[in-house]
Amino acid sequence: MALSAFDLYSVGIGPSSSHTVGPMRAAKRFVDELAADGMLDQVELVQAELFGSLGATGHGHGTPKAVVLGLEGEDPATVDTAGADERVARTAAQGTLLLGGSVKVSFDQDRDVVLHRRRSLPGHPNGMIFRAWSARSAGSAGSSGAVLRERTYYSVGGGFVLDETTDGAARITQDSSAVQFPFSTAEELLAICRQEELNVSDVMLANETSWRGEPEIRAGLLSLWSVMAACVEAGCRNDGVLPGGLRIRRRAPALFRDLTSGTGTADPLRVMDWVNLFALAVNEENAAGGRVVTAPTNGAAGIVPAVLHYYVRFVAEPAGHDVEDGIVRFLLTAAAIGILFKVNASISGAEVGCQGEVGSACALAAGALCEVLGGTPEQVENAAEVGIEHNLGLTCDPVGGLVQIPCIERNAIASVKALNAARLAINGDGSHRVSLDQAINTMRETGRDMHTKYKETARGGLAVNVIEC
Numbered sequence: 297m298a299l300s301a302f303d304l305y306s307v308g309i310g311p312s313s314s315h316t317v318g319p320m321r322a323a324k325r326f327v328d329e330l331a332a333d334g335m336l337d338q339v340e341l342v343q344a345e346l347f348g349s350l351g352a353t354g355h356g357h358g359t360p361k362a363v364v365l366g367l368e369g370e371d372p373a374t375v376d377t378a379g380a381d382e383r384v385a386r387t388a389a390q391g392t393l394l395l396g397g398s399v400k401v402s403f404d405q406d407r408d409v410v411l412h413r414r415r416s417l418p419g420h421p422n423g424m425i426f427r428a429w430s431a432r433s434a435g436s437a438g439s440s441g442a443v444l445r446e447r448t449y450y451s452v453g454g455g456f457v458l459d460e461t462t463d464g465a466a467r468i469t470q471d472s473s474a475v476q477f478p479f480s481t482a483e484e485l486l487a488i489c490r491q492e493e494l495n496v497s498d499v500m501l502a503n504e505t506s507w508r509g510e511p512e513i514r515a516g517l518l519s520l521w522s523v524m525a526a527c528v529e530a531g532c533r534n535d536g537v538l539p540g541g542l543r544i545r546r547r548a549p550a551l552f553r554d555l556t557s558g559t560g561t562a563d564p565l566r567v568m569d570w571v572n573l574f575a576l577a578v579n580e581e582n583a584a585g586g587r588v589v590t591a592p593t594n595g596a597a598g599i600v601p602a603v604l605h606y607y608v609r610f611v612a613e614p615a616g617h618d619v620e621d622g623i624v625r626f627l628l629t630a631a632a633i634g635i636l637f638k639v640n641a642s643i644s645g646a647e648v649g650c651q652g653e654v655g656s657a658c659a660l661a662a663g664a665l666c667e668v669l670g671g672t673p674e675q676v677e678n679a680a681e682v683g684i685e686h687n688l689g690l691t692c693d694p695v696g697g698l699v700q701i702p703c704i705e706r707n708a709i710a711s712v713k714a715l716n717a718a719r720l721a722i723n724g725d726g727s728h729r730v731s732l733d734q735a736i737n738t739m740r741e742t743g744r745d746m747h748t749k750y751k752e753t754a755r756g757g758l759a760v761n762v763i764e765c
Contacts, residue, residue: 648743
């Protein structure tokens with residue numbers, strides 16, 4: 297089983313990798329399968345049922361919109377984010393949907409996208425069932441008639457989608473590619489680093505060459521960085537109120553204006569304000585349905601870019617380092633750590649709470665920063681362990697089912713925490729009592745014990761103690 301950095305990072309649309317990116321991919325996959333089998337022209341009606349967390353918080357996370365766009369053949373990486381809302385509204389007004397972008401079918405979103413708030417499927421909390429009906433059964437959907445195709449999919453975190461053959465333990469797509477240095481635990485990764493005298497990023501780069509050449513790997517990672525940077529820039533520029541009804545005003549533009557005004561430069565903690573800005577900018581764009589990089593999820597998409605921006609702006613550029621090389625090594629190291637979480641636990645808030653999203657992202661960023669600051673593999677592992685250890689038990693309790701409160705601020709806090717974790721580790725010798733593997737196992741067990749209402753259902757915590765309007 298192998299996982300690439302380009303599986304872990306993907307360009308998508310906000311506000312959620314599990315609830316927006318995954319369902320859009322699932323809907324598109326369903327339609328693509330129909331088209332591949334020559335059945336698209338036979339479809340008269342298509343329906344989607346959303347279960348578990350998708351049903352509980354789907355409206356706040358934009359899941360119905362994502363399903364509509366996916367059914368019309370759109371991909372999260374390329375969909376027009378600016379025109380998405382208008383397009384879905386037009387579909388609703390016209391009562392028709394262009395299946396796969398070409399075949400017009402009857403469509404009523406209230407009827408054809410069903411959200412089950414308290415029902416779940418066995419494979420994962422984020423379950424979906426898609427059905428395509430022939431003309432003979434149109435208008436009697438749900439009763440006897442000709443179902444052309446029915447498929448079950450699970451959105452298992454970070455935009456990953458599995459089909460009905462999965463079981464409750466499945467979290468990643470199987471890949472039979474043979475990599476040079478296979479590892480599934482931090483202990484195995486460290487052993488490789490010692491034996492081969494390599495850094496974590498070197499191991500990950502060698503493994504990535506199983507799929508593509510080194511120039512393509514570097515170009516791809518730098519392209520992801522450019523999307524991250526564009527997201528921060530957009531977040532600093534786009535002012536106003538976030539959609540969804542909570543009337544949350546964007547804070548990044550005002551903070552950006554303050555930081556670039558030239559005042560307050562004597563403040564020794566000024567750099568922390570910049571890190572907060574980077575994270576806020578990304579997650580406000582995410583909350584508004586903008587273009588973000590899943591790293592490793594959308595709800596935690598601000599942490600890796602914020603810490604990487606810190607490295608570029610305050611470390612690499614002032615010191616005259618090779619910035620592009622540092623970016624590549626940072627993203628490769630973070631991906632190696634992300635694989636450990638994906639394989640051995642989960643990055644799905646619906647499965648293990650926000651410790652799997654913000655907690656894992658904090659660990660990714662901490663370990664990656666430690667490496668580009670000159671840390672040894674043992675110090676990198678230590679930094680990642682500190683990053684997750686102090687996020688254990690973090691619940692996912694979005695107010696109003698929106699990826700806004702506490703999600704946006706939580707990314708800023710975790711970004712600063714990642715900086716501190718890296719600094720703690722790099723000022724030590726890499727030896728520590730709790731291993732990253734033990735912390736990841738603890739996260740998985742804590743998520744298993746966590747009450748369902750604290751796992752992205754908006755039925756516990758802040759979600760029920762904060763008045764939405």
